[in-house]
Amino acid sequence: MTGISSLVSDVLAGYRLTTPEATLLLKAKGRDTLTIVSGADEMRERRVGDVVTYVRNQNLHVTNICKNLCGFCGFGRKATDDGAYCHDKAAIQKQARLAYERNVTEICLLSGVHPGFSLDTYIDIMHWIHAVAPGVHIHAFSPDEVAHAAYRGKMTTPEVIARLKEEGLGTIQGTAAEILVDSVRQVICPRKVPTADWVRIIKEAHTAGLRSTATIMYGSYETAEDQARHLAILRDIQDETNGFTELVTLPFVHTSTPLYQQGLARAGPTGREDLLMLAVSRLFLDNFTNIQVAWGKVGLKMTQIALLAGANDLAGTMFTDDVTGDAGGSGSDYLDPADMERIVADIRRRLRQRTTLYEFV
Numbered sequence: 557m558t559g560i561s562s563l564v565s566d567v568l569a570g571y572r573l574t575t576p577e578a579t580l581l582l583k584a585k586g587r588d589t590l591t592i593v594s595g596a597d598e599m600r601e602r603r604v605g606d607v608v609t610y611v612r613n614q615n616l617h618v619t620n621i622c623k624n625l626c627g628f629c630g631f632g633r634k635a636t637d638d639g640a641y642c643h644d645k646a647a648i649q650k651q652a653r654l655a656y657e658r659n660v661t662e663i664c665l666l667s668g669v670h671p672g673f674s675l676d677t678y679i680d681i682m683h684w685i686h687a688v689a690p691g692v693h694i695h696a697f698s699p700d701e702v703a704h705a706a707y708r709g710k711m712t713t714p715e716v717i718a719r720l721k722e723e724g725l726g727t728i729q730g731t732a733a734e735i736l737v738d739s740v741r742q743v744i745c746p747r748k749v750p751t752a753d754w755v756r757i758i759k760e761a762h763t764a765g766l767r768s769t770a771t772i773m774y775g776s777y778e779t780a781e782d783q784a785r786h787l788a789i790l791r792d793i794q795d796e797t798n799g800f801t802e803l804v805t806l807p808f809v810h811t812s813t814p815l816y817q818q819g820l821a822r823a824g825p826t827g828r829e830d831l832l833m834l835a836v837s838r839l840f841l842d843n844f845t846n847i848q849v850a851w852g853k854v855g856l857k858m859t860q861i862a863l864l865a866g867a868n869d870l871a872g873t874m875f876t877d878d879v880t881g882d883a884g885g886s887g888s889d890y891l892d893p894a895d896m897e898r899i900v901a902d903i904r905r906r907l908r909q910r911t912t913l914y915e916f917v
């Protein structure tokens with residue numbers, strides 16, 4: 557047995573990986589990659605069986621005007637840039653009504669952090685959506701948006717979180733995490749909340765009874781050591797709060813991003829890295845039930861292979877994703893459950909629709 561295969565066997569026997577060991581696995585090459593992938597698939601089977609889940613959801617873009625202008629993002633713009641927009645009530649309700657007619661159970665806000673928005677703006681948006689899409693679960697607002705609303709309103713972040721929950725927020729987004737290592741954040745997203753604030757705010761949300769996703773945006777500037785540190789932070793939070801519903805792995809889509817154009821980032825992760833991120837997450841995050849593959853970013857064929865590398869969730873139908881499209885990704889808008897069924901049945905697994913909180917529909 558190689559060092560890698562005995563480590564994978566130990567994990568399957570109940571051993572909890574350390575951060576340096578996760579780094580070692582993330583750096584694996586050649587056939588070792590498949591050993592890790594195979595171990596992760598076995599772990600997935602033990603933890604969640606053969607069911608593959610998806611949520612019927614729709615992304616709703618409110619604005620692409622953003623105070624952060626992160627280097628890895630092709631979506632955010634200054635208000636004066638070509639193509640900048642900020643939708644009004646009528647346009648937001650039109651998108652929400654369409655989502656409702658499509659029988660979605662979740663609307664996911666995907667927007668820039670508009671410098672002029674406040675807590676009241678966020679509450680208005682939720683009310684406008686619920687007025688035309690009653691009962692739909694709103695999944696919105698990252699820790700960075702919570703911090704922004706608190707700053708604008710001279711409030712504390714727990715106060716913002718409590719108001720958002722009272723006014724109809726279903727779950728908070730675990731986005732804006734990117735890589736939770738400040739030396740990396742300084743390069744890829746210097747205006748976003750630092751690691752300590754992200755961790756504090758997500759824990760505040762969990763403590764207030766708002767669950768969230770966890771995310772990792774990998775394959776830009778960071779190292780395997782940084783990725784492992786990030787996963788360790790997520791595991792520690794989950795030990796404390798059990799508030800994460802899933803890990804969403806987000807490969808860097810590079811083409812139209814300033815970071816790539818300035819030579820500061822590589823051209824996104826390779827297929828090996830995509831598989832290892834899922835597989836190592838499955839093995840390392842022993843307190844997460846669900847590992848999600850982002851079909852809109854890796855494509856349908858890689859998505860199917862990802863389901864054999866530790867992933868058990870296909871995210872949502874989405875219907876629209878300008879964030880990936882504007883960064884240079886293609887084929888990212890809509891995935892029909894019939895196409896999900898085809899790739900899932902082909903590997904002898906079962907597709908089930910779920911809610912945002914992983915109850916079967």
Ligand code: SF4
Binds near residue numbers: 623
């Ligand atoms: S990643 Fe989000 S916060 Fe950063 S520029 Fe893009 S829209 Fe703005």
